[in-house]
Each structure stands twice: as structure tokens, then as C-alpha cells.
Amino acid sequence: xxxxxxxxxxxxxxxxxxxxxxxxxxxxxxxxxxxxxxxxxxxxxxxxxxxxxxxxxxxxxxxxxxxxxxxxxxxxxxxxxxxxxxxxxxxxxxxxxxxxxxxxxxxxxxxxxxxxxxxxxxxxxxxxxxxxxxxxxxxxxxxxxxxxxxxxxxxxxxxxxxxxxxxxxxxxxxxxxxxxxxxxxxxxxxxxxxxxxxxxxxxxxxxxxxxxxxxxxxxxxxxxxxxxxxxxxxxxxxxxxxxxxxxxxxxxxxxxxxxxxxxxxxxxxxxxxxxxxxxxxxxxxxxxxxxxxxxxxxxxxxxxxxxxxxxxxxxxxxxxxxxxxxxxxxxxxxxxxxxxxxxxxxxxxxxxxxxxxxxxxxxxxxxxxxxxxxxxxxxxxxxxxxxxxxxxxxxxxxxxxxxxxxxxxxxxxxxxxxxxxxxxxxxxxxxxxxxxxxxxxxxxxxxxxxxxxxxxxxxxxxxxxxxxxxxxxxxxxxxxxxxxxxxxxxxxxxxxxxxxxxxxxxxxxxxxxxxxxxxxxxxxxxxxxxxxxxxxxxxxxxxxxxxxxxxxxxxxxxxxxxxxxxxxxxxxxxxxxxxxxxxxxxxxxxxxxxxxxxxxxxxxxxxxxxxxxxxxxxxxxxxxxxxxxxxxxxxxxxxxxxxx
Numbered sequence: 223x224x225x226x227x228x229x230x231x232x233x234x235x236x237x238x239x240x241x242x243x244x245x246x247x248x249x250x251x252x253x254x255x256x257x258x259x260x261x262x263x264x265x266x267x268x269x270x271x272x273x274x275x276x277x278x279x280x281x282x283x284x285x286x287x288x289x290x291x292x293x294x295x296x297x298x299x300x301x302x303x304x305x306x307x308x309x310x311x312x313x314x315x316x317x318x319x320x321x322x323x324x325x326x327x328x329x330x331x332x333x334x335x336x337x338x339x340x341x342x343x344x345x346x347x348x349x350x351x352x353x354x355x356x357x358x359x360x361x362x363x364x365x366x367x368x369x370x371x372x373x374x375x376x377x378x379x380x381x382x383x384x385x386x387x388x389x390x391x392x393x394x395x396x397x398x399x400x401x402x403x404x405x406x407x408x409x410x411x412x413x414x415x416x417x418x419x420x421x422x423x424x425x426x427x428x429x430x431x432x433x434x435x436x437x438x439x440x441x442x443x444x445x446x447x448x449x450x451x452x453x454x455x456x457x458x459x460x461x462x463x464x465x466x467x468x469x470x471x472x473x474x475x476x477x478x479x480x481x482x483x484x485x486x487x488x489x490x491x492x493x494x495x496x497x498x499x500x501x502x503x504x505x506x507x508x509x510x511x512x513x514x515x516x517x518x519x520x521x522x523x524x525x526x527x528x529x530x531x532x533x534x535x536x537x538x539x540x541x542x543x544x545x546x547x548x549x550x551x552x553x554x555x556x557x558x559x560x561x562x563x564x565x566x567x568x569x570x571x572x573x574x575x576x577x578x579x580x581x582x583x584x585x586x587x588x589x590x591x592x593x594x595x596x597x598x599x600x601x602x603x604x605x606x607x608x609x610x611x612x613x614x615x616x617x618x619x620x621x622x623x624x625x626x627x628x629x630x631x632x633x634x635x636x637x638x639x640x641x642x643x644x645x646x647x648x649x650x651x652x653x654x655x656x657x658x659x660x661x662x663x664x665x666x667x668x669x670x671x672x673x674x675x676x677x678x679x680x681x682x683x684x685x686x687x688x689x690x691x692x693x694x695x696x697x698x699x700x701x702x703x704x705x706x707x708x709x710x711x712x713x714x715x716x717x718x719x720x721x722x723x724x725x726x727x728x729x730x731x732x733x734x735x736x737x738x739x740x741x742x743x744x745x746x747x748x749x750x751x752x753x754x755x756x757x758x759x760x761x762x763x764x765x766x767x768x769x770x771x772x773x774x775x776x777x778x779x780x781x782x783x784x785x786x787x788x789x790x791x792x793x794x795x796x797x798x799x800x801x802x803x804x805x806x807x808x809x810x811x812x813x814x815x816x817x818x819x820x821x822x823x824x825x826x827x828x829x830x831x832x833x834x835x836x837x838x839x840x841x842x843x844x845x846x847x848x849x850x851x852x853x854x855x856x857x858x859x860x861x862x863x864x865x866x
Contacts (some may be wrong), residue, residue, distance in 0.1 A: 236353050249432075250440040251479040258844030259446070263486065265511040271482035278473055278481065281528045281606045282413040294609060295355040300804050307352035314343040315368055318375055322391060326381035330692030334515040335381050339400065342372060343407070343600040350411045350602060353418065362418050369411060371425055373430040378404050382690070393765060395438045397450050399459060402466025403601065405435040409473035410602040431470055436484075439467050442489040453491040457507055457663045460517025464488040465522040469603055472529045485526055489536065495519065496541040498663060500635035503544030503551070506662035508563030510687070512548055513572040520575055535615075537582060543620035546579045550587065550624035551631045554675050555642055557589070560654045561673075561686035562638075564664035567798070571687075574608050584617035585624060603771040610790040629743055629771070630735060634812055637728055641769040641777075650677045651775035651865045655767045656684075661724030663734050667700055667707040667727040669720060669754045670765045674777060676865050683796050685709050685836065685843045704839075707754075709836045709845070711796050713781055715755040715763065716789040726754035731764065745769040776864035786858045792849030793859050795820065796836070801846060803831065809846070810866065817866040822848055825858040 256264050283290045294300040322335040346368055353361040377389040378401035388394035408427050412419065442450045452459035471484035493517075499505055505512045523536035536542075549571040553559055561567045576590040592613060593682050625631050631640040637657025643649055654673040666684070674682035688694060688704050700706040700722055707720035720726055729750040748766045754764065762784040770776050783791050795801075799813025807829070809820040822829065828851035835842040851856055 233246065236341050239278075249477070250436065250444075250475070250735075251477070251483045252444065254393040255444040256483070257394060259444070262450045265492075267479065267482045267486045270485050270530065270534070272476040273533045274472075274481055275529070275531075276478070278475055279413055281525065281603060281607060281610070282410055282473060283610065284414055284416055285357055285418065286416075290610070291354050291357065291660050299609075300355050303348060303351050304355060307348050309343065310348060311347050311361070311364060315345065315364070317369065317371070318342065319845045320688060323377065323381050324387075326692065327385065327387055330489065330676070332380065332382040332690055332692070339380070340600065342368065342448070346372065346407060346411065347602055348602050350414060351605060354414055359418065362415070364425055366419055367413075367417070369408065369427060372404070373408060373427050378434050380406065382692070382695075385692075394449070395434060397438055397463060397467065398452075399462050399466075401435055402463040402470075404466070405431045406466040406469035406473065407600070407602050409470040410606075412494060413473050414602070428474060431474060435467060436471055436475070440483065443483075443491075452489075454494045456494050458518070460492060460495040460498075461515050461519035461522055464492060465518040465525060468522060469525045481529070485529070488522065489526075489534075492522070492536070493541070496539075496545075499548070499634065501544065502633050503546070503548045503620075504633040504636035504638060505545060505548045506563060506658070507664045508561070508565040508569075509549055509552060509559050509565070509571065510565030510569045511664060512545075513569075513575065516545055516548075517572055517575040520578055521601070521603060523735045524611065525603065532615075538618055538801070540621070543583075543618060544622055546583065547585075547620055547622060547624050549576060550579075550585065551633075552640065553624070554640055554654060554673075555650050555652045556678050558652075558675050558678065558680060560656075561680075561684045562654075562656060562668075563662065563666060564687040565678065567683060567686040574604070578611075578613070581613040582618055583620065583623075587624070601636045628788070630745055632733075632735070637730055637749055639733075639745065639767075643775055644743060644771055647771065647775075649673070649774045650863065651777075653767075653769050653777045654684075655747055655769075657728030657730060657747075659724045659728070660720060660726040660754060665722065666705050666710065667720040667722055667726070667754070668710040668712060668853070669707075669726060670712045670749060670751045671710040672767065672777070672779060672806055673711075674818060674863055676816045679816040681797060681799060681811050681813055681816060681818050682711060682863070683798060683843060684711075685796055685798075704836055704842075708794075709796065709843075711757075711779075713751070713763065713765075713783070714790075714792045714794070714847070714849075715760055715783070716757045716785070716791070718755055718757050720751075720754040721756050729753070743771045757785075757789070759787050759789055761786055774865050776862060778860060778862045780858060780860040782858050783854070785854070788853035788855050790850065790853050791857060791859075792847050793861070795846040795850065795861075797846065798841075798843045799846075818863055819866050821862045823858075823860045823862075824850065825860075827854060827857050828852070829859070 311472045318338050321604050323332055326332045349361045349365045376665040379389050379398045380400045383398040384390055406430055412424050428804055452463050467806040468484050468488045472481050475481050526536055575591040580587050580590040581592045652675045656671050660667050673684055685704050688702055703709045731750055732748040734746040746768050750764055752763045764782045766780045768778040781793055797811050799811055801809050801811045807822045811818045830849050830851050833844050833846045837847050
């Protein structure tokens with residue numbers, strides 16, 4: 223059966239079989255097709271179906287459950303929702319035009335269309351919750367107008383995920399991050415407001431959810447296709463899309479075997495997501511994408527947990543537990559986190575998901591208490607989850623526990639070291655040292671880079687992500703200096719930057735961590751960076767880090783380089799602050815009232831110091847270059863950094 227035959231069957235026949243909340247006969251489950259997926263799949267689907275309630279709905283608490291919604295209305299969050307909803311009613315509904323959608327394909331700009339999309343999603347969630355809380359029908363008409371506009375638009379994808387406009391022109395149907403989340407929100411909206419929305423609109427919403435999300439996914443998994451490549455992805459798309467798709471299926475589909483098919487296939491494919499983390503739980507996508515991807519893994523887990531009455535707890539899978547503690551372990555000091563990969567300099571862990579992990583693992587971290595909150599992710603499910611979730615469950619113990627109060631965290635599989643001052647040392651000077659390779663998820667070419675943190679300020683930085691455009695994820699990604707090695711605290715060798723790809727790897731030559739009992743607790747990490755540079759004359763490039771906890775703490779970064787013929791060589795410091803030269807070989811870096819001193823030595827070779835913004839844009843960080851005055855066959859540049 224081809225795609226459009228299947229969609230025709232679902233889109234038309236389903237309308238004849240639709241009840242207010244679901245489909246009264248199986249549409250997606252096909253025993254013969256499932257048998258082709260391998261032994262045990264049918265058995266697992268049958269077992270899951272036996273765990274499900276007869277009626278779909280999952281976590282939903284309909285507006286008719288007044289004890290719940292009246293209680294929500296008395297909370298600060300509930301009052302805030304009603305106030306915001308009143309404000310939204312006074313504003314015109316944001317309209318997604320074709321011109322906005324096409325802006326990405328024409329200019330590469332993805333921001334303008336997404337602003338409107340986010341505003342429309344936010345409006346839907348707010349008005350739906352407001353009607354559930356107030357229960358007077360005041361928000362129904364504007365909500366119906368909005369919901370009809372949302373489901374009627376020709377493509378539910380982000381324009382950046384429809385680069386060839388196949389979805390826009392109706393030539394293909396695939397599922398992306400947005401359409402999956404939308405499907406779940408729309409299904410929940412129907413469930414929460416059962417009997418309040420018009421029957422015709424409810425039928426239209428169900429038909430469109432099936433046409434644009436559930437049917438394409440079911441076809442893909444039953445035929446083991448590649449239309450929705452993210453099924454086998456090892457990055458955030460996998461859990462984000464699965465959370466939305468499975469959530470919609472569990473909320474909308476009447477037949478238990480249909481629902482069970484979606485659950486079983488999601489559990490099968492989520493195994494790929496675990497492989498995106500190193501065995502010690504390091505998330506190469508960065509903290510921002512842990513918030514997004516792992517956060518939606520938690521949502522997927524809770525969707526399934528609720529639907530199966532607690533019989534399936536995906537979060538308890540040991541393969542995913544190491545990743546659960548990543549943000550706890552990557553914390554440097556004082557709620558400071560490195561902006562590695564594509565995340566913002568001030569990215570912090572998402573409070574609700576951290577509280578969830580904190581509770582499930584019994585960590586007792588007072589920074590992350592479990593509380594009721596309105597999620598900032600435009601998600602009806604997350605609102606329901608955080609406002610009625612009971613986490614009185616057995617405490618889970620991952621193989622690696624958080625160690626943010628310890629002297630160091632060493633992600634051995636990723637080559638990333640977090641160096642912290644000793645507890646009660648009286649100073650707050652810390653460092654992040656990064657090895658790894660240049661083929662990581664959301665990769666920056668940054669082998670050997672480092673970050674220096676003083677109190678609550680990152681003085682020497684990884685500059686973080688850029689605003690996403692068509693270039694950001696295209697073949698010209700590393701022409702963006704902030705993402706290339708030029709924008710990181712790494713060498714420029716014979717005028718060449720680091721090359722991308724997993725073959726560019728920081729080989730760890732030596733590491734030594736002294737315990738700090740009777741000797742200074744120094745951390746030494748030495749890495750070979752030669753493979754990252756496309757320079758035939760390069761014979762040796764080793765970068766050595768020594769982080770000392772003596773005195774007020776210091777970091778020494780030393781580059782040893784050798785060429786077959788004399789070549790240029792420079793290293794760099796990246797900062798959002800300012801710097802001054804106190805003499806020919808000493809700098810002071812300052813930001814937010816904090817200052818660090820940088821003392822430079824070069825083994826007898828003359829050096830030149832210069833600086834410029836990385837990008838010619840407002841607020842760009844500065845690159846301070848420290849270069850040999852003349853080409854060298856062999857040389858060493860060492861920088862000693864300590865707080866003033």
C-alpha cells in the first residue's frame with residue numbers, strides 16, 4: 223500500500239469511525255506486517271496492549287475534573303495563565319503566511335517564521351489551559367479559530383526541515399520536531415476540552431493528526447523506511463519526535479493494539495538515542511540539547527508510564543541513566559556550565575527535568591526541588607506532568623553518580639575534564655578542558671579548547687552557538703568563525719584552522735590527578751592535537767594543561783609545536799570581556815568585575831599580541847591572538863592564568 227493510499231484510507235474511512243476521542247477500529251496495527259519486523263515484536267505489542275486502559279487519554283485530566291482544575295486555578299501558575307490568556311485575547315492571532323514559511327528557502331532565515339509558530343503554539347496551550355481552569359466557555363471560540371488555523375496549514379514542519387518544500391507542496395509527508403509536538407498538543411486539546419469544541423472541528427483535528435503524523439510514522443516503522451530518519455538517530459530528534467508521536471497516539475487512538483504498536487516501536491528505536499552518549503554519560507550536543515532531547519526522553523517515559531499504569535518505566539533503563547546525571551556532573555562551580563557545542567553562554571539546566579532526575583535518583587540536591595510549574599516548552603503534557611506527577615517510586619542508582627562537589631569530573635570517554643577548587647578553599651577559580659573529536663553532535667571545531675571560570679563569571683570562554691540559519695547546518699557551517707576553531711581557544715597552525723570530522727581527534731597522551739592529601743591537588747592533562755590540522759609540515763603539536771589548586775589556583779596551558787620547515791604559529795584566548803596589556807608579556811582579562819592575569823612565555827622566541835572580534839556583529843566575543851613574530855621549526859608558547 224503506497225503512502226497516499228494509506229492516507230486516503232485513514233483520512234476518509236477514519237472519519238466514519240471517529241468517536242469524540244478516538245478511532246473505534248484498528249487502523250495501524252497489521253499482524254502480518256508486524257511479523258516481518260522480527261521475532262517477538264507481535265508478542266511485545268500484545269503484552270503492551272494488555273497494560274493499556276480501554277479508553278485512550280494517558281495523563282490527561284479533562285476540564286470536567288473540576289477538583290483538579292479548581293485547585294490549579296488557585297495556584298500562582300493558574301492565576302498567571304488566566305491573566306496571560308486575557309492579554310492574548312486582546313491581541314490579534316498571529317498568522318503564518320506562505321511568505322513567512324518560504325523565507326527560509328529563499329534567504330536562509332528561519333527565525334521570522336519560527337517566531338510566529340512559537341507564538342501560535344504558546345497561544346494554543348495558554349487558551350486551552352485557561353478554559354480548563356475557568357470553565358466558562360469564554361476561551362472556546364478564539365481557541366477553535368486558532369486550532370482550525372493551525373491544523374489547516376499545509377505543512378506542520380519547521381521551514382528549515384522542509385528545505386526542498388516537498389511537504390509545503392504536498393509531494394511528501396514527513397514528521398519533524400514541530401509536527402510531532404503539535405500532534406500531541408492537538409490531541410490533548412481535544413481530550414481536555416471534550417464536549418466543548420465543535421464535533422466538526424474535533425473530526426478535522428483528528429484526521430489531520432493522523433494524516434500528517436500518525437500515518438506517516440506507522441507506514442515508516444511497518445516498512446522500516448527512512449522517510450523519518452530520526453527513528454534511528456542518536457541525537458535529540460529521536461526522543462523529541464517519539465515523545466510527540468507516541469503521546470498523540472496514546473491520547474487519540476481508541477484501539478489498544480494501535481496504541482501498543484506506537485509504544486513498542488518507540489521503545490525499539492529509542493535504543494539508538496542511548497548510543498548518542500558516551501558510556502560515562504557525556505552529551506556532545508551540549509547542555510541546551512540535553513534540556514531538549516533528554517527532557518523529551520523523560521516526557522516519553524512518563525507518557526508510557528502513565529498509559530501502562532506504571533508497568534513500563536523507560537527512564538529506569540540503565541542505558542539512559544548515565545546521561546541523566548550529565549548536567550549535575552558538568553556543572554563547574556556556582557551554577558556555571560560550559561557552553562560547549564550549540565548552546566548559549568548562559569544556558570542552565572531546565573529546572574523541571576532536573577527536579578525529576580533529582581527525585582528519581584534520590585540525589586538530594588537542594589538546588590532542584592520538585593515543584594509544580596508551568597513548563598516553558600509550549601507543552602500541555604508537561605504542564606499536566608509537573609502538576610500531578612507522583613514520584614514516590616523506588617530510587618534508581620546509575621553507574622556514575624554526580625560529583626560536582628568533588629575536585630574534578632573526568633569524562634574519560636569524551637576527553638573532557640572539569641577542574642574545581644577544593645571545598646572551603648576560599649577561592650572560586652575553575653577550568654574546563656576539552657579533548658574529544660570534531661565529528662560530535664552539534665560539533666564545533668574545538669579540540670584542545672578551555673574555559674576559565676572565576677566566581678560567577680566565565681572570563682575565558684567557549685563562545686557558544688550562533689543564530690541558526692541555512693548556513694548553520696549546511697556544507698559551509700565552519701565558515702562561521704564562532705563555530706570554527708578560529709572562534710575557540712586553540713592554535714592556528716601555519717595559517718590553518720582545525721578540520722572537521724571524527725578523524726580529527728585529541729589523543730590523550732597523559733593525565734595525572736593528584737589526590738590532594740599531602741601534596742597540591744594538581745590536574746595534568748596532555749593531548750596530541752596534530753591530527754586536527756591539515757598541515758603537511760606539522761610534525762608535533764601537543765597541548766599540556768596543568769590546573770593547580772595551590773594558593774588562589776592557576777591554569778597553565780602549554781603548546782609544543784614542531785615543523786619540518788619554518789611555519790607560523792599562534793594560539794588564542796576568547797573572551798566577552800576586556801583586556802589590557804600590563805607589559806609585553808602580561809595581560810589582564812576583566813568581565814563582570816572579575817579579573818584574571820595571563821602571563822605568557824615563549825621559550826626565547828619573540829611574540830606578537832593582537833585582538834579582534836570573532837564576527838563583525840554586535841556583542842561578538844574577542845579573539846586575543848598570541849603568535850610567534852617569525853616562522854619557527856620548533857617552539858613553545860605557555861600561558862599561566864590566575865585570578866587577580
